[in-house]
Amino acid sequence: MSTHDQVVQMSRTIGEPALDAVILGEGNTSIRVDGDTFLVKGSGCQLASITQEDFVHLRFDRILALLDRGAVSEAELVAAYESAKVDPAQKRRPSVETLFHAICLSLPGVDAIAHTHPQAVNALTCSTAYPSALEGRMFPDEAVVLGPASVFVPYLDPGLTLARAIHTGVMEYGQRYGAAPKVVYMQNHGVIALGKNTTEAINITMMAIKAARIRLGALTAGGIRTLPESVIEHLINRPDEKYRAKLIATGAGGAGSTGGSR
Numbered sequence: 001m002s003t004h005d006q007v008v009q010m011s012r013t014i015g016e017p018a019l020d021a022v023i024l025g026e027g028n029t030s031i032r033v034d035g036d037t038f039l040v041k042g043s044g045c046q047l048a049s050i051t052q053e054d055f056v057h058l059r060f061d062r063i064l065a066l067l068d069r070g071a072v073s074e075a076e077l078v079a080a081y082e083s084a085k086v087d088p089a090q091k092r093r094p095s096v097e098t099l100f101h102a103i104c105l106s107l108p109g110v111d112a113i114a115h116t117h118p119q120a121v122n123a124l125t126c127s128t129a130y131p132s133a134l135e136g137r138m139f140p141d142e143a144v145v146l147g148p149a150s151v152f153v154p155y156l157d158p159g160l161t162l163a164r165a166i167h168t169g170v171m172e173y174g175q176r177y178g179a180a181p182k183v184v185y186m187q188n189h190g191v192i193a194l195g196k197n198t199t200e201a202i203n204i205t206m207m208a209i210k211a212a213r214i215r216l217g218a219l220t221a222g223g224i225r226t227l228p229e230s231v232i233e234h235l236i237n238r239p240d241e242k243y244r245a246k247l248i249a250t251g252a253g254g255a256g257s258t259g260g261s262r
């Protein structure tokens with residue numbers, strides 16, 4: 001399947017109304033094309049009905065250069081996004097959240113990004129219990145699919161300010177865990193799934209939604225009981241769980257599969 005086809009399929013899957021991850025023009029997706037470029041959703045497009053033409057092909061270097069600049073005006077941001085277009089004739093404007101896509105796709109082992117605003121996740125990111133209600137891991141599949149821990153960022157203006165905080169968060173996570181995170185939660189905003197491919201990005205999104213629903217249920221049933229860190233580490237490093245995680249992430253258990261029964 002072409003890179004374009006893969007990102008369209010992922011976008012439509014997470015845009016399905018039944019998943020309750022986005023409505024209207026919410027959310028955005030991206031995929032690495034090669035070492036220098038990536039595709040990102042155009043501003044204002046709807047994920048559920050997206051087509052290849054709705055994606056903008058951009059160069060990483062022009063976008064990532066924004067990280068090292070001081071203050072950048074809205075006009076400069078738009079100009080930088082324009083200058084990054086592989087085909088300058090392409091009319092569509094890339095998503096305002098393009099910079100964090102470029103940052104996340106630059107991490108080792110990350111080739112596909114799905115950013116959504118799921119109702120269940122945002123019930124928690126918009127609560128006074130953020131981020132504690134989303135911390136830790138409660139059950140084995142959450143640990144296997146979402147990794148040992150999550151990155152949390154406070155509410156910040158979407159665009160450059162938010163992207164810089166995400167950059168700091170994912171870098172700190174990398175220092176601590178020696179790998180890219182699977183999931184980034186943004187206060188009063190939503191979630192970012194970082195996949196090695198589109199199947200994994202879909203799986204992370206689905207598991208983040210399920211985990212949020214369980215957390216909401218647990219909160220009403222007396223509180224969230226997370227697993228001890230030693231148990232999480234053991235689960236993630238078990239050979240059978242590693243094998244299962246690999247099958248799930250490559251879609252060998254069926255595209256978008258959560259791996260079937262344990």
Ligand SMILES: [Zn+2]
Nearest residue numbers: 027115189190
């Ligand atoms: Zn968003």
